Amino acid sequence: MTLDTLDLPTHDGATVVVPAPGPGPGNWAGAASAVLVDDVFWLTWRVRRPLAEGRGVSVVVARSDDGLLFEPVAEVHREAFGCESFERPVLVPVSGVGWRLYLSCATYDSKHWWVDSLTAATPADLPDGERRVVLPGDDTVAVKDPVVTHDPSRLDGWDMWLCCHPLTEPGHEDRMTTRHLTSPDGLVWTDRGEVLAGRAGAWDARGARVTTVLPSADGAPLRVLYDGRADADSNWHETTGVAVWDGGRLVPDDAVGTIASPHSDGAWRYASAVPLPGGGVRYYVEAARPDGAHDLVTVLR
16 A cells, blocks of 8 residues: 555544543643554553643553544553653554553653653553663653554564654754664664654754654555654644655655644644554544644544
């Protein structure tokens, strides 16, 4: 499947699957990732309150038979990780082990983020699973919002598209780029370098963050959806575009255009694509609604 046959996740036909935790700006349900395993949809998202009320307070893991109605099976709270906030989580099945939940964790009183993980036999067991710091970041870079895929046929079959925020210029920590990493086990990662960055004067000038890998036919170039924004004032209100792998980097496809919510701040971000066995894709997206809150919605294409 390529973009010739794949409809992208515009707002048309969107259905709310997880409403915002409250009305108004800063109340967001989203930053989700989803996977379909044995005909069951598994969805994980962060619950976020306004800055004065705690930011990203928890991560929820839920299951669904139809991709629309979800039953929570586990919840992880930020206090268990000693972090100030959560951002995007990622849930991945691990052959012979069970499940792994990657968590984006904010260091208190700083702009620093790191990527942590929990591994357990079942999704319900994840809150008490084996914890391991996956990517600590450092004084010069914050790391968060990973996109993780696993191809068992490859020796280094784990791929990560990692959002990185430079911390070297105070007041400009919102800038973001994407780096590609690989791993043999999903825990120890090798950095393969920067693959996507913002472009001066473009809609993504302030940063570019890969959010999902799109399904494609064998031999077709890898395509992704990514978040971007033009300026610092648009932080948290990113919109979505498409980029294509050219053999060394991801190149934005400006012919496709960008996708935004028609409401309030326009946010249409953190898209996650789930290919369906019978054809088509079910997307999950964090979307702005008229009152400024963000709902987690799904779109079938």
